[in-house]
Amino acid sequence: MLNQLLFDLALWLDAQQWSTDLHESYYVYNWVESTHVLTLMIFLGMLVVIDLRMLGYIFKDVPVSKVAERLDKPMMFGFSVMFVTGFLLYYAIPVRTTTSIWFRIKVVLLIAAGINALLLRNITKQENLSWDNDPVPPKRIRISAGLSIAFWAGVIMTGRMIAYDWWDCHKAMPGFMYWAAGCVNELAELD
Amino acid sequence: MDLLFLFEWIDTSMLAELSKAYGGVFAVVQTFHLGAMVLLGGMILVGDLRLLNIVMADVPAHVVLKNTERWVGYALIVVIFSGIFMMSAVAIKLYYNMFFLSKMVGLFMGVSFFYFIRKPLLNTDHSDLSPWSIKIVAIASILIWFSVAASGRWIGFS
Numbered sequence: 169m170l171n172q173l174l175f176d177l178a179l180w181l182d183a184q185q186w187s188t189d190l191h192e193s194y195y196v197y198n199w200v201e202s203t204h205v206l207t208l209m210i211f212l213g214m215l216v217v218i219d220l221r222m223l224g225y226i227f228k229d230v231p232v233s234k235v236a237e238r239l240d241k242p243m244m245f246g247f248s249v250m251f252v253t254g255f256l257l258y259y260a261i262p263v264r265t266t267t268s269i270w271f272r273i274k275v276v277l278l279i280a281a282g283i284n285a286l287l288l289r290n291i292t293k294q295e296n297l298s299w300d301n302d303p304v305p306p307k308r309i310r311i312s313a314g315l316s317i318a319f320w321a322g323v324i325m326t327g328r329m330i331a332y333d334w335w336d337c338h339k340a341m342p343g344f345m346y347w348a349a350g351c352v353n354e355l356a357e358l359d
Numbered sequence: 360m361d362l363l364f365l366f367e368w369i370d371t372s373m374l375a376e377l378s379k380a381y382g383g384v385f386a387v388v389q390t391f392h393l394g395a396m397v398l399l400g401g402m403i404l405v406g407d408l409r410l411l412n413i414v415m416a417d418v419p420a421h422v423v424l425k426n427t428e429r430w431v432g433y434a435l436i437v438v439i440f441s442g443i444f445m446m447s448a449v450a451i452k453l454y455y456n457m458f459f460l461s462k463m464v465g466l467f468m469g470v471s472f473f474y475f476i477r478k479p480l481l482n483t484d485h486s487d488l489s490p491w492s493i494k495i496v497a498i499a500s501i502l503i504w505f506s507v508a509a510s511g512r513w514i515g516f517s
Binding site: 194198201202205206208209210212213214215216217220226227229230234235238239241242321324325328329332334 | 387416509
């Protein structure tokens, strides 16, 4: 049901002329992709600094809140550009991307990273940050920061893997993989 | 000096056999390369943006630089080793690739600039330096590393 809905949406996007134009434009598409990767460095570069501070590996003599607040704006700038360019990359190749198992894992990891970031933000807002000046923050903060790095490392990995066609729908795969990747036509053939 | 012999040697090395035969290993190493680039870019950017007074302006610049420089070194080690592995898979193709040449020149400039100009210069008392020289160092550093990252990405398109 959800697979069919996503596939139909992808087909609708794919039928739009702008999607084709973007995909076929050598310079525009490649610059969008380059911008996506370069802003990844701005966003994740800042995030890694914040997470490493929360893990107690860096800026031990600077309060956690100060590091997080001061790097928030460039980080969100990077995220915004990365999000827009990411959508454009999806828009340029919607069908293959929708049916990519790597893209699907990437989206799940993005959601997990987002939830983790919200929880971390809630913890830091609820508490009076008695540990703000501690060189090494409490264990739950370190776990959350470690998870953040792990989730985003997963996002980088799965994002990079989208380019590989090992488990594309046209390849012979177990039925479960067709379902997980959303290969609607291949699943219908199996039935 | 023609370096084709070096690329030919890498192309026939054991490393190349491994990187050509196992696409999965290549992809994982590529992920490490990208992750290390993120770490490198982030640490360089935080330091340079601090020198430009854009981020962490209320934290002394020498504290920001001291904290980030160590991680630049770690990231560079991963970037270089993973890069050599990736290069071995398509060594001859890369020898003729202008973006690869551009990336290597940029990387050489970036590492030299970091270790022989930015680090020694900024390890001195910043009050002895003109604010404009500090800003020029930061902008030059951002531009050099941007060229490394951008030309690296364009290797894949060419």
